[in-house]
Amino acid sequence: xxxxxxxxxxxxxxxxxxxxxxxxxxxxxxxxxxxxxxxxxxxxxxxxxxxxxxxxxxxxxxxxxxxxxxxxxxxxxxxxxxxxxxxxxxxxxxxxxxxxxxxxxxxxxxxxxxxxxxxxxxxxxxxxxxxxxxxxxxxxxxxxxxxxxxxxxxxxxxxxxxxxxxxxxxxxxxxxxxxxxxxxxxxxxxxxxxxxxxxxxxxxxxxxxxxxxxxxxxxxxxxxxxxxxxxxxxxxxxxxxxxxxxxxxxxxxxxxxxxxxxxxxxxxxxxxxxxxxxxxxxxxxxxxxxxxxxxxxxxxxxxxxxxxxxxxxxxxxxxxxxxxxxxxxxxxxxxxxxxxxxxxxxxxxxxxxxxxxxxxxxxxxxxxxxxxxxxxxxxxxxxxxxxxxxxxxxxxxxxxxxxxxxxxxxxxxxxxxxxxxxxxxxxxxxxxxxxxxxxxxxxxxxxxxxxxxxxxxxxxxxxxxxxxxxxxxxxxxxxxxxxxxxxxxxxxxxxxxxxxxxxxxxxxxxxxxxxxxxxxxxxxxxxxxxxxxxxxxxxx
Amino acid sequence: xxxxxxxxxxxxxxxxxxxxxxxxxxxxxxxxxxxxxxxxxxxxxxxxxxxxxxxxxxxxxxxxxxxxxxxx
Numbered sequence: 001x002x003x004x005x006x007x008x009x010x011x012x013x014x015x016x017x018x019x020x021x022x023x024x025x026x027x028x029x030x031x032x033x034x035x036x037x038x039x040x041x042x043x044x045x046x047x048x049x050x051x052x053x054x055x056x057x058x059x060x061x062x063x064x065x066x067x068x069x070x071x072x073x074x075x076x077x078x079x080x081x082x083x084x085x086x087x088x089x090x091x092x093x094x095x096x097x098x099x100x101x102x103x104x105x106x107x108x109x110x111x112x113x114x115x116x117x118x119x120x121x122x123x124x125x126x127x128x129x130x131x132x133x134x135x136x137x138x139x140x141x142x143x144x145x146x147x148x149x150x151x152x153x154x155x156x157x158x159x160x161x162x163x164x165x166x167x168x169x170x171x172x173x174x175x176x177x178x179x180x181x182x183x184x185x186x187x188x189x190x191x192x193x194x195x196x197x198x199x200x201x202x203x204x205x206x207x208x209x210x211x212x213x214x215x216x217x218x219x220x221x222x223x224x225x226x227x228x229x230x231x232x233x234x235x236x237x238x239x240x241x242x243x244x245x246x247x248x249x250x251x252x253x254x255x256x257x258x259x260x261x262x263x264x265x266x267x268x269x270x271x272x273x274x275x276x277x278x279x280x281x282x283x284x285x286x287x288x289x290x291x292x293x294x295x296x297x298x299x300x301x302x303x304x305x306x307x308x309x310x311x312x313x314x315x316x317x318x319x320x321x322x323x324x325x326x327x328x329x330x331x332x333x334x335x336x337x338x339x340x341x342x343x344x345x346x347x348x349x350x351x352x353x354x355x356x357x358x359x360x361x362x363x364x365x366x367x368x369x370x371x372x373x374x375x376x377x378x379x380x381x382x383x384x385x386x387x388x389x390x391x392x393x394x395x396x397x398x399x400x401x402x403x404x405x406x407x408x409x410x411x412x413x414x415x416x417x418x419x420x421x422x423x424x425x426x427x428x429x430x431x432x433x434x435x436x437x438x439x440x441x442x443x444x445x446x447x448x449x450x451x452x453x454x455x456x457x458x459x460x461x462x463x464x465x466x467x468x469x470x471x472x473x474x475x476x477x478x479x480x481x482x483x484x485x486x487x488x489x490x491x492x493x494x495x496x497x498x499x500x501x502x503x504x505x506x507x508x509x510x511x512x513x514x515x516x517x518x519x520x521x522x523x524x525x526x527x528x529x530x531x532x533x534x535x536x537x538x539x540x
Numbered sequence: 541x542x543x544x545x546x547x548x549x550x551x552x553x554x555x556x557x558x559x560x561x562x563x564x565x566x567x568x569x570x571x572x573x574x575x576x577x578x579x580x581x582x583x584x585x586x587x588x589x590x591x592x593x594x595x596x597x598x599x600x601x602x603x604x605x606x607x608x609x610x611x612x
Contacts, residue, residue: 367558370565378568378576386561388607395551399561 003212003242003282004126008057009133011148014165016172025051025144026338028163028176030151030189033060034125035306035323036182037132041079042327044139045453046335051174052136052143053165055150059133062283063124063210063246065320066238067221071408071431072321073117074515075328078452080138081131082117088131089121090239095221097402099387101228105397106220109405114498115434116446120221120405122240124210125320154179154192154302161301178334179302182323187308193299199292200366202313203253204373206287207260211245211270213279223402225372225387229272234372234402236315237273244282247273248314250373257286289313291366293358297326298351305330310358312365315372315403322361325409326354332453332513336537341472345538349416357409364404371401411516418510418519418532425504425520432515435499437492438482447499450476450492452515455533461505465489468526473510473533478503512536545599 016023027043029036032054040050068076068085076082096106109119136143152171153164161179165172181189190196222237224230233250240246249269251260259265266284293310297303306323330350336342374380389396411417412429420428435447451458455473457466463477463485477491478499484491494500503509510519510532519532534540553560568576591597 364558367562371561376568376576377573378580379565382561382564391607393548395548395553395557398551398553398557401558401561404558 003244004124004130006058006061006126009145009147011057011168012146013169014146014149014167014172016165016174017167017170019172022162022172023051023174024160025049025174025176027051027178027180027334028053028161028174029180029182030054030154030163031181031183031187031306031308032056032129032133032145032147033182033184033306033323034065034128034132034320035327036180037129037136038075038079038324038327039180039182039305039331040143040145041081041132041135041139042331043335044136044142045079046331046339047142048335048338049142050144051176052145053149053151053163054145054147057147059129060125062208062285063126063240063244065125065128066122066240066246067317067321067405068121068123068128069317069321069406070115070117070119071406072324073121074431074434074448075324077117077448078328078515079132079135081135084131085123085128086118086121088127088241089123090219090241091118091121092219092221092239093119094218095223095402095405097390097400098222098224098227099384100224100226102391104387104390104400107397114436114496116448117434120317122219122238122246124240124244127241128320151183151188151192154189156300156302159301177301177338180330181302181304181308182306183308185307185311187304189302190294190304190308193302195294195299197290197292197311198295199362200290201292202289202366202369202373204289204313204369205251205253205255205257205260206289206314207249207251207255207266207269208285208287208314209247209249209266209270210240210282211247211274211279212243212282213245213274213277214243215245215274215277217245225383225402227273230269235273236402245274249273251286255286257288260286287314289369291362291369293355293362296351297354297358298347303330303334303347303350305354309354310362312361313369315368316361316365317403317406318361318365321406322357325357326350328514329354329357341537343538343540345415345540349414349538353409353411353414353416356411356414360409361406368401368403416512416518416536416538418535420520423504423520425507426502426509426517428517428519430517432509432511432517433502435494435502436496437478437499438495439490439492445492447478447492448515450490451511452513454513455518455536456511457508457529458503458511459508460494460503461500461507463489463491464508464523466524466526466529469529470533473529510536543595543599544593546596546603548603 155162305326333346408431417428518536
């Protein structure tokens with residue numbers, strides 16, 4: 001397989017240049033990385049126009065975010081790129097942990113069947129961005145991708161944001177109802193607004209490399225505590241497509257990033273790990289751990305998403321994944337507000353829900369970092385004790401922390417969700433688990449193909465049709481038989497029983513456009529459902 | 541009936557192992573090595589009191605001593 005060929009995207013002159021009046025858009029997106037591009041696609045699916053401004057004209061250099069978790073793949077699938085990513089990516093679900101040259105144990109992430117998307121794939125960020133850019137081209141009237149457009153100033157008015165943009169042909173300005181800052185960890189928009197991160201910077205550095213070689217490492221996550229090839233530190237190996245392996249090596253805080261970046265220092269470290277074989281180094285970066293976030297993600301008409309809002313250490317696959325989950329959470333709300341269908345409280349609920357998500361990610365990532373890099377003799381004694389006992393004791397395995405891999409974030413108890421009494425089934429706030437279904441005369445199909453985008457009311461087991469609901473709420477009945485139960489009602493056939501097991505027969509679910517459960521009922525009337533729906537739309 | 545021993549087959553940290561571990565590490569923050577060792581001694585004594593069964597405790601002591609020095 002040839003390695004990825006970087007091709008610059010074509011720059012075109014912006015229509016605003018030479019005009020006195022600034023351009024006006026519903027949404028301006030700063031940054032064409034995975035987060036910004038996903039935002040543009042999701043907005044387009046809601047019929048909303050956006051302009052995407054990026055100071056560069058190529059995809060990410062180096063693999064960067066590589067582990068895409070099941071929930072993120074489900075979001076990418078809703079955006080229309082998930083299947084392509086899974087086809088190209090390296091699917092893995094087994095992780096192995098070593099201490100020295102001793103295999104402590106291995107784990108399997110998704111032993112449960114009946115999900116369209118795998119637990120994880122590895123796919124270089126540049127492939128992800130490339131696919132997203134190609135998907136953007138499906139919406140020529142709704143997505144305006146502007147390469148080599150550098151935002152140099154951001155301003156706020158009462159009900160819109162302004163941006164000054166530098167291009168090879170001159171400077172122009174634009175206005176947007178909302179401006180999304182998706183411009184990464186070093187966000188310039190964050191700086192322009194005078195905002196800073198709060199939180200912890202760990203005194204730890206990692207060398208991160210893409211190594212191209214013919215090798216037979218399995219499609220597994222391999223993690224070493226104190227490997228013989230890299231004494232006293234940690235190491236991580238992931239297989240990526242195109243015979244490219246991602247290797248992360250802990251360096252220690254004393255390491256000099258400029259020195260460690262040099263080939264004469266990188267090559268011996270890789271050789272020690274992979275042995276005497278032909279390899280080529282594609283990309284090298286030295287990374288300092290940080291677990292920090294903005295206090296708020298919403299600042300008037302400027303909204304932060306992805307690394308511009310929060311950063312974590314790389315173990316646990318919580319950086320890129322959480323950025324895509326930010327977009328999944330934000331865009332339906334933004335669309336509802338822009339169309340006048342939802343209350344402005346929806347924007348604040350993005351702040352509430354994703355600050356909560358970021359805190360969960362930061363907590364997990366900070367704990368993994370602490371476990372990996374004990375900061376005292378005693379911490380190291382405890383860490384090694386855990387690893388020792390983990391060889392055959394289940395409780396100790398569960399204490400080993402080389403990254404708590406990204407799981408969907410629950411929004412239980414937050415403002416938009418209607419609380420329920422205890423009981424079986426999915427709790428409001430959780431992301432909907434997938435399940436195999438059949439629809440009409442079609443063959444194999446999946447539940448999540450039928451959820452998302454708008455609100456859905458899904459009855460499981462007993463068919464319940466509620467008259468008098470807002471037509472924006474689509475009603476679906478899930479039954480165990482292939483025959484339609486009512487004319488004019490969409491029905492899904494639970495062909496394996498997984499769906500009924502996961503959701504519980506007799507429940508009715510109100511599901512948000514981001515495939516999270518907003519409310520769960522027994523046998524609701526129209527008023528009960530409408531109250532929950534209005535709450536989820538922040539319409540009071 | 542044979543003597544009881546520590547149950548090693550289950551994880552009864554109630555899914556909150558990371559919280560237990562974080563709490564334990566935080567308790568050591570800012571102490572000297574000697575004080576950390578002293579803290580651990582007190583902790584073991586308190587937890588032994590909670591276990592309350594000499595056979596269970598003895599099996600835990602044996603298991604803890606088993607692999608000392610092998611992988612460290």
